[in-house]
Amino acid sequence: MPSLAPIVAHLDKYLRTAEVTDYSGAWNGLQIENSGAVTKIGAAVDACEWTIGRAVEQGITLLLVHHGLFWGGVQPLTGAVRRKVKAALDGDLAIYSSHLPLDLHPVVGNNALLAKALGFKKCAPFFVSKGQAIGLQTRAVLSLHELARRLERVLESAPHIAPGGPAKTARIGIVTGGAGAEVAQAAAEGVDTFITGEGPHHSYTLAEELGVNLFYAGHYATETFGVQALAAQVAKKFRVPWEFIDHPTGL
Numbered sequence: 001m002p003s004l005a006p007i008v009a010h011l012d013k014y015l016r017t018a019e020v021t022d023y024s025g026a027w028n029g030l031q032i033e034n035s036g037a038v039t040k041i042g043a044a045v046d047a048c049e050w051t052i053g054r055a056v057e058q059g060i061t062l063l064l065v066h067h068g069l070f071w072g073g074v075q076p077l078t079g080a081v082r083r084k085v086k087a088a089l090d091g092d093l094a095i096y097s098s099h100l101p102l103d104l105h106p107v108v109g110n111n112a113l114l115a116k117a118l119g120f121k122k123c124a125p126f127f128v129s130k131g132q133a134i135g136l137q138t139r140a141v142l143s144l145h146e147l148a149r150r151l152e153r154v155l156e157s158a159p160h161i162a163p164g165g166p167a168k169t170a171r172i173g174i175v176t177g178g179a180g181a182e183v184a185q186a187a188a189e190g191v192d193t194f195i196t197g198e199g200p201h202h203s204y205t206l207a208e209e210l211g212v213n214l215f216y217a218g219h220y221a222t223e224t225f226g227v228q229a230l231a232a233q234v235a236k237k238f239r240v241p242w243e244f245i246d247h248p249t250g251l
Contacts, residue, residue, distance in 0.1 A: 002238040003036050004094055007062065010237065015101040015230075021130040025071040026099040032069070032085070034094040038062045041242035043231035045223050046249075047095055049084050054245050056091030063088075063245075064231050066110075066223050068097025102226040103176060104134045108233055110176040111136045113225035114195075117154040118147075126173045126189060127182070135175035137191055142169045144213060147193070151217050159195075159217040164208035169193040176222035180214065187212045197222040198251055220249045 008030050012018065017028045031047070042060035044051040046067045055063045075081050088095055103110050115123050115136050125133035142150075144163055152158045173191035175182070180199010187194075187210040194212055197219035207214035228244050235242035 002038050002240060004030075004034060004038055004062065005036070007038055007234060007238055008096065011064075011096055011098070011230075011234065014233075015098050015105060017098065017101050020101040020104065021132060022100040023071075025073055026097070027068055027070045028098050028101055030094065030096050032088045032093070032095040034061055034092045038094070038238070038240055041231050041235050041240055042245050043227040043242060044245040044247065045220055045227060046247065047084070047097060048247065049080055049087070051245050051247050052084050052087050052091075052093065052095075054247075056087055056093055058243065058245070060243070060245075061092060062094045062096065064227050064234070065095060065097050066099060066102055066227050068099070069095065098226075098230070100130070100132075100134055102230065103223075104132065105226070108226055108229035110223050110226040111174050113229055114154070114176055114222055115174055117225070118150050120172070126191070127175050127179070127186060128189075135173055135179075137171060137173045137189070140169055140172055142172075143167065144169070144193075147172070147195075147215070151195070151215065155217055155221040157218055157221055159215045161216070162204040162207040162212075162214040165192045165211050165213035169213065176225075178219050180216060183207050183212055183214050184210060195222075219251050 040060045042055045042063040047065040120138040123136040123138045126137035127135035171191045172193045174195045177197045179196040180203040195215040231242040
């Protein structure tokens with residue numbers, strides 16, 4: 001039975017947790033430790049109350065998440081915050097969070113895996129954020145209908161499209177999650193089509209004005225890839241079972 005410490009050391013090194021710059025609330029790395037034993041790994045997008053409760057019910061002792069517990073900064077341990085922390089501690093559940101380190105990872109990253117699932121074989125770094133490229137871009141000539149069809153097949157839900165650009169794509173950029181508000185940056189970096197998860201209302205008309213196709217493919221849906229691939233990698237290396245805790249938001 002593996003212990004928590006070597007798994008965390010592996011995750012920190014594999015994801016380059018200390019090297020990747022992120023938002024202050026991300027708190028990448030081990031957020032809650034358990035008593036030390038890891039018998040089962042769970043993967044989830046969000047460290048929310050429902051997901052933590054489900055992980056404890058399923059006998060999971062290490063939960064890998066993309067969105068961790070501390071996005072709101074320092075908070076009193078009251079209400080839902082207290083319930084989540086208490087559930088994890090009572091259930092001997094360790095929680096490890098990885099946000100941008102997981103987004104940009106070349107093997108188990110959300111962007112790399114979405115690009116691969118869409119059939120894009122040659123990709124280059126794209127979309128500089130906090131001093132590093134967190135997304136990918138590729139050259140591909142596709143109709144908007146064909147690109148939408150591929151996204152729907154891969155994500156099992158139809159994307160919403162702001163068709164502000166050309167009828168056939170030439171350069172496609174991918175940044176999973178909530179990067180729709182940054183469509184101007186995507187356009188400035190040379191893509192005519194931008195795939196992300198979601199964006200604010202104004203991003204639709206901004207995409208039209210910039211002459212860019214903007215695909216809103218779902219924040220949750222586009223970020224299910226990384227945690228599952230990471231859990232599978234760790235489970236194989238340390239010979240423990242794993243499962244995905246699916247809690248879609250529809251956003």
